[in-house]
Amino acid sequence: MTGAATLAPGLPALIDGAPAARAAEALAARSATLYEAFAQAATVHPDNAFLCILARAGRAYCPDGAEFTYGQALEEVETRAALYRAAGYGPGHRVALMLDNRPEHLFNQLALYAVGATQVPVNPDYLDHELEYLLEHSEADLALGHAGNIDQLNRVGSALGVPVLEEAALRGLPRVSGARDEVPGRTTEAALIYTSGTTGRPKGCVIDHEYHFAVGLGYARHGGRLALLHGGDRLFVPLPVFHVNAGINTLTALILTGNCLILPDRFHPDSWWQDIAATRATAMHYLGIIPPILMKRPPSAQDRAHGLRFGLGAGLDPDLHAAFEDRFGVAMVEVWGMTETGRFLADCHEPRRIDTRAFGKPYDDLEAQVWDEAGREVPYGTEGELVVRAPGDDPRRGFFREYLKNPEATAEVWQGGWFHTGDVVRQEPDGMVHFVERRKNIIRRSGENISAAEVENALIGHPSVGAVAVISVTDEMRDEEVMACIVPAEGAAPDETTARAVFEHGRALVAYYKLPGWVAFVDDLPRTGTQKVRKGLIFPGLDDPRDAPGIVDLRALKKRSKP
Template identity: 50%
Template sequence: MHRPVDPPPHLHSAYQAFAETLARCPDADFLCIPARAERDYCPDGESFSYARMAGMAAEIRALLERSGFGHGHRIAVMLGNRPEHFQLFLAANAIGAMIVPLGFDQTADEIAHVLDDSAVDLILSVPSQRERTEDALGKIAGTPQHCDISALPDRFAPPRNPGLAATPGRATDALLLYTSGTTGLPKGCRVTNDYFLHGGQWYISRGGRMTVRNDRERIFNPFPMLHMNAGVLSLMAMILTGGCVISAERFHPASWWDDIAATRATIMHYMGVIPPILLAAEPNAAEKRHHLRFAFGAGVAPATHIAFEKRFGFPMVEVWGMTETGRTFTDHLEPRSIHTRAIGRPLPGLEARVVDSDDREVPRGTIGELTVRHTADDPRKGFFGGYLNRPDATEEAWRGGWFHTGDVVRQDEDGLLTFVDRTKNIIRRSGENISASEVEAALASHPDVVACAVLAVPDDLREEEVLACIVPTAGARQDATAAEALVRHCRERLSYFKVPGWLLFRETLPTTGTSKVQHRLIFAAGEDPRTVAGCHDLRPLKAALRKSGYADDAKGASV
C-alpha cells in the first residue's frame, strides 16, 4: 500500500483528522484500555469508540470554551494514560489550546520547573497526584488553577494569559513535551499540529515490514503520553487510518502476552529493555496466541533482536527518532540488518548528514554526529516548533541548516545508518572512543544478563575506564567468578580496550517511563562507583586477556 509521506493538505489539526475518521467509522474502536484489577480506572478493561470519545471530548470542550479558553492557552494535565488524557487532548486541540503533560514519575521539583517554564493557565490531575502537584505549585509564583479531573466545576477560572486572535492551524502549538534534561534543566519542545500530522503520516507511509492497513490495526503502546512515541506517533497513525490505540499504563512483563492477545493487538511498541526481559521469561502458551504483525522500537541488541524474532515470530523494526524530529529513520525494508544496530536509510522527507565536531561531513564508514533535515525547501518542515523560551538553544541545534541530534552514527556506502551511541555515552580510554551501547550489546547477549548499563569511570592512567552495571537473571551467580565470565564473554566479541574494567551487579536499574535506563541516576551525585561495595576490579584480567592475544585487536590499543 503506497501512501505519500506528507499529510493531506486539507488537514490543519490533529482534531480535524480525528473528526474525519469519526465521520467515516464512528463505531470503530479508537481507544482500548487493557484490564488490570489493581488499577484505579478501567480495572476490567474498556474500549472507547470514535463516537464515544468524540462525545466525551465535546463535554470538556464546552467547559473550556465557556470558561474563556481558546487558541494559545496552555493546560497542564497529570492524567497518565487514562481515557481522560485523550479526551482532554482532543478537546483542547479542537479549540487551539496546548496540552502540557506531566508525569507520575516526576518529582515535585521537576513538575515545578515545567509549570514555571510553561506558564500554564490550568492544571488538571487525578486525585492520587493532587498532593504532589500542590507541592510543586508551592515552589513557583503565579499559581494557576488546579482541578481534580473527577470533580470538575461548572466553570474554570479565566485563563491567566491572553489567547491568540488568529484561527488555529498547522502552526498552532498542540503539545509541549519536555526533554529528559540530562545536560541541564529540561527544555520544552513545542509540538505543532503540523508535527502531529507529519509524524502520523510518516509512520503509516513506511510500507515494507511496517505496512499499516486501513481500519484494521491496533497498536499496543506501554509508554506514557508525555513522550512523542505514545503521545504523537502511535496516536496519529491510528487516527489517520481508523485504527485503535491500546494504551497500557506501563510495561507489565508477567501479563504482556495475555494483554497482547486479549486486546487483539496487531502492532506493539518497545524500547531496548523490553525484549530481553520477555526472552528471559519461560515460554508459555500466551506468547503463541498473539496476532502481531510487527514491532516498532529502538535500542535492542543484535543478538537479542535475532533471538526475539526467532522465538516470537514477527519482525522488530528498529528505528531512530527524537522529540525534536517527529519522524523516524526505520530499518523496515528487506533485507533488514538485524545483526547490527542499523536504523535504516534516509528517504525523501528526512535527509541525513554525518559530521565531525567542526560540522564537516565525514567519509562514509566513519563515525560522526547525525544531523538531519527535511528534504523540502524548508529544512524544518514537520519538525518541532522550537524550544519554548529558548530561541538561542533552538538556533544552536539548527546551526548550518541541519538539526544536530547529539547521536553518533556510521553511514555505509549504500546509505545505511547504524547507531553507535549518544555523544555523551562515548567513553574516552587511552585515546580510543568506546561506545557504551556497543559494550551493552555484547553484555546483553549473555544468557545470564537481563539488563545492563555501561558508564565511564575515572582512571588515572587511561583518562576513563569502562564500568558495567549488570542485572542478572534469577538464580544467576553474582560473584567475582561470574564477573570474570562476563568480561571473557565480551572479549570474544569486542576489542580488548572495550571490555569492562569494573563490574557491579545490581537488582534493578532506574528507567524512564519509556523503559530507557537512566544512567545518570544509577549512582548518587558525587559517588565514585568504584568504591561501591561489591564492585569488581577486573582491570588485571583485562590486561591478561590482552596479553594472551584472546582475539584480534582491530585498534591495537597500547595501554
C-alpha cells in the same frame, strides 16, 4: 545472518500499506489540526475502535478494561472542548496534564487542540521541584490531575499561583482570559514536551500541528514491515503518553489511518502475551528493556498465540534480535527518532540488518547525513554525527519549532541548516545508518533521557562527595544505566555505606530513574586544560566500566516511591 534468512517461518508476510498511506494523506490534506482530523475520522468511521484500555485488577482506573470507538471518544472530547471554550481557553493558553496513561489524558489533549490551546504532559514520577520547574517554565494556566496526584499538584501549584483541578471536576474549570484571536491551524502551538538537556534542566520542545501531521504521515508511509492497514490495526503501546512516541507520533498515525491505540498503564512482563492476545493487538511498540525480559521467561504456548505482524522500537540487542523473532514469530523493526525530529528512520524493508545496530535509511520524509566536527559530510563507513532535516525549501518543516525560552540552544542544534542529533553513527554506501554511540551528555535508560549534568548537580551536595562525573554504562535490560564516578571528600570512606548515603541524598532531588545504578569511587577525574571532565578516560583500558574494581551496585534501590 541478515535479512529474510533470519525470519522464522511463522512470521506474517509483508502487506501493502499503500491504501492506508493514501487515506492518511487525504485526511491530513483536508485537516488544519489533529483535532479536525480526529473529528473527521470519527464522522467517517464512528464505530471503528479508537482506544483500548486493557483490564488490570486493582488499578485505580478502568480495572475491568474499556474500549472507546471513534464516535464515543469524539463525544468525550467535544464535552471537554465545550467546557474549555466556555471558560475562555484558546490559543496562547497551556494546560499541564498529569493524568498518567488514563483515557482522560487523550480526551483532554484533543479537547485542548480543538480550542487551540496547548497540552503540557507531565511525568508522574516528578518530584516537587521538578514539577515546580515544569509548571513555572511553561507558564501553565492550569494543572489537571487525578485523585492519586492531586495533593502534590495542589502543593506545588499553590506555591506558584497555578490553578489546579481534578479531572473528575472539570466542570469547575476556572475562567481565564487573554486567548489570542486566531483560528487554530498547522502552525498553532499544540504541545510542549520536556526532554532532558545536557546542561541539567529539561528543555521544553514547542510542537505544532504541522509536527503531528509530519510524523503521522511518516509512520503511515514507511511501509515494508511497518505497513499499516486502513482501519484494521490495533497497536499495543506500553509507553507513557507524556512522551511523543505514544502521545503524539503513534496517536496521529492511528487517527490518520482509522486504527486503534491499545494503552496499558506500563510494561507488565508476567502477562505480556496474554494482554497482547486479549486486546487483539496486530502490532506492538517496545523499548530495549522489553525483549530480554520476555526472552528470560520460560517457553509457553502463549509465545505465539498472538496476531502481531511487527514490533517497533529501539535498543534491541543484535545478538538477541534473531532469536526473539524465531521464538515469538514477530518481526522487530529497529528505528531512530527524537522528540525534536518527530519523524523517524526505520530498518523496515527486507533484507533488514538485524544482526547490527542498523536503524534505517534516509527517505522522502527525512533527509540524513553524517558529518565530522567541522560540519563536513564524511565518507561512507566513517563515524560522525547524524544530522537530519526535512526535504524541500524549509529544513525545519515538521520538526519541533524551538526550545522554549532558549534561542541559543535552538540555534546551536540547527547549525548549518541541519538538526544536529548528538548521535555518532556510520553510513553504508546503500544509505543504511548504524548507531555507534551518543555524543551528547545524555543517558538513555528504558526510553527515558537522563541528563548527566542534572544527576551530577543532585549528588555533588552530599558532604562525602568531593567531585562527581556521571556516565552511561551498558545495561542488558535497560539499554543504558547511570553510573556515578565519585572522588570521595576528605575523610569519606569509598565504600557501600557512602554510596548508599549519596544515593539517598539524591533521592530527594531527582526522580528515581535518574539515580545512579552503579557507583564507582575514583582517585581523580581526568580533565582538559579548561577543566572539563574527560569522561572517556575515567577508566582507561576498560571496555566496560562495570568491570572496574570496587564498584557498588545500587540498581535494586531504584524503585518508584509513588504509588
